[in-house]
Amino acid sequence: MNSALTPDAVVAAERWTAHNYHPLPVVISEAEGAWVTDIDGNRYLDCLAGYSALNFGHRHPQLIAAAHAQLDRLTLTSRAFVHDQFAEFCHRLADLTGQDLVLPMNTGAEAVETAIKVARKWGYRVKGVKPGQAKIIVAADNFHGRTTTIVSFSTDPDAHDDYGPYTPGFQIVPYGNLSAIAEAIDQNTVAVLLEPIQGEAGVVVPPAGYLTGVSRLCSENDVLFLADEIQSGLGRTGETFAVDYEGVQPDMHILGKALGGGIVPVSAVAARRDVLGVLQPGQHGSTFGGNPLACAVGIEVIKLLEKGEYQQRSAELGQRLHAGLETLVGQGITALRGRGLWAGVDIDPAVMTGRRASEALMERGILAKDTHGATLRLAPPLVITADEIDYALDQLKAVLG
Structure with a gap:
C-alpha cells in the first residue's frame, strides 16, 4: 500500500501526545459506512468500529x-x-x-x-x-x-x-x-x-x-x-x-x-x-x-x-462471520468467542501475536485490533455487507496461512 505521507504523520502524532495508546500505523482522513481512507488514499474495511461506538457505520x-x-x-x-x-x-x-x-x-x-x-x-x-x-x-x-x-x-x-x-x-x-x-x-x-x-x-x-x-x-x-x-x-x-x-x-x-x-x-x-x-x-x-x-x-x-433492522443484520451477518471463523480453528486460530457481529479470536502464539495479526491485516486493507497479546477483536459496523465479511475472512485466512 502507498505510504508516502503516513510515516511522517505517525511520527508527528507520537511526538505531541502521551503514549497511552499503541495505535496501528495508519492515519485516517475520511470514512463512510464500513470503509475508511487514509491520508495516502488507501482504503480499509473497518472491522473494529470504534469498539462499538460506530455500530451504525461512519457518517450514517x-x-x-x-x-x-x-x-x-x-x-x-x-x-x-x-x-x-x-x-x-x-x-x-x-x-x-x-x-x-x-x-x-x-x-x-x-x-x-x-x-x-x-x-x-x-x-x-x-x-x-x-x-x-x-x-x-x-x-x-x-x-x-x-x-x-x-x-x-x-x-x-x-x-x-x-x-x-x-x-x-x-x-x-x-x-x-x-x-x-x-x-x-x-x-x-x-x-x-x-x-x-x-x-x-x-x-x-x-x-x-x-x-x-x-x-x-x-x-x-x-x-x-x-x-x-x-x-x-x-x-x-x-x-x-x-x-x-x-x-x-x-x-x-x-x-x-x-x-x-x-x-x-x-x-x-x-x-x-x-x-x-x-x-x-x-x-x-x-x-x-x-x-x-x-x-x-x-x-x-x-x-x-x-425498527429492529440493525439487530437483525447483526444476528444474521454474525452467523456468517462466526461460521467463517470456525473453519479457521486449528489453522492459526485456537479458539473463538462472541455473539452477533462481535468476535474474540485467539491467535495461535506459534503462528503470530495478536499485534502482528492486526498489522498483517492492515497491510491487506482490514482494520482490527488485538487485546491481551494473543486475541484479535472483530466488531465491524452493523452496516457491513455479507460480501465484505467474506472479504475480511479471506484476508484473515491469508494472514494466518
Whole structure:
C-alpha cells in the first residue's frame, strides 16, 4: 500500500501526545459506512468500529443530517436550563430500555461512575446500609473505564497498577461463576456490576443461564443488578441488549459508545424510578451531559434501533462471520468467542501475536485490533455487507496461512 505521507504523520502524532495508546500505523482522513481512507488514499474495511461506538457505520446519513440540523439551531445550554431535545431523548431511551428514568452523561466511564454513585446512595437511603459500608460486587477481567475509582477494581495490571491509593467498596469474583456471587453477597451489598459480555477481556460470553441467575440472586437479596452494555448494547450482539438473550431486565442499563452514533460522545444510565429517584438537585451532574447536539443524535440512534433492522443484520451477518471463523480453528486460530457481529479470536502464539495479526491485516486493507497479546477483536459496523465479511475472512485466512 502507498505510504508516502503516513510515516511522517505517525511520527508527528507520537511526538505531541502521551503514549497511552499503541495505535496501528495508519492515519485516517475520511470514512463512510464500513470503509475508511487514509491520508495516502488507501482504503480499509473497518472491522473494529470504534469498539462499538460506530455500530451504525461512519457518517450514517440519518445521524449526520440530525447533527447538521442541530448545529444550525442550538448546541449547548448546560442542565441549568431545559432544551427542546431533552425530553424526547430521555423518553425514547427509557422506552427502549424498559426503564422509568434516564440520566444522560457523556462518556462510558462517566456513566459507570454515575451507576456506582447511584447504587451506593440507593443502598444508604433505600436499603438501609450503614454509612460508608456499601459494597459492590464486580467480575475479574472486567473493563468499565479508566477513572481512579473504576481502575480500583480492575484486574488488568496495565489499567490498575501505579494509580493507588485505591477506592474501597468493591469485591471481585470470577466472571461466569454464580456461586461466587452468592457467597459474596452480604447485608452491605448494594449492587452487582457486570458486562453481559466482557469486551476488553476478549469478547467473553458467560455460560447460559448466568445472567438469569445473577438477576435472581439480586432480586432475592435486595441488590441492584447493573448491566454495563456500553460495548455489548445497541444492536452489537444481534439483540438490542446482550441481556435480552436471557430475557433479563437489569435494575439499571449503563450505555455509551454507539448511543452517540460515532459523532458525539453520549452516555446514559437508565433505571427504575425508585433507583434513579434517589438523586436530588445538586447531587450529581455534568455540564455537557444531555446537551442538545448529543440528544438530537441520540434520538436518531434510538429511531434506528426501534425498527429492529440493525439487530437483525447483526444476528444474521454474525452467523456468517462466526461460521467463517470456525473453519479457521486449528489453522492459526485456537479458539473463538462472541455473539452477533462481535468476535474474540485467539491467535495461535506459534503462528503470530495478536499485534502482528492486526498489522498483517492492515497491510491487506482490514482494520482490527488485538487485546491481551494473543486475541484479535472483530466488531465491524452493523452496516457491513455479507460480501465484505467474506472479504475480511479471506484476508484473515491469508494472514494466518
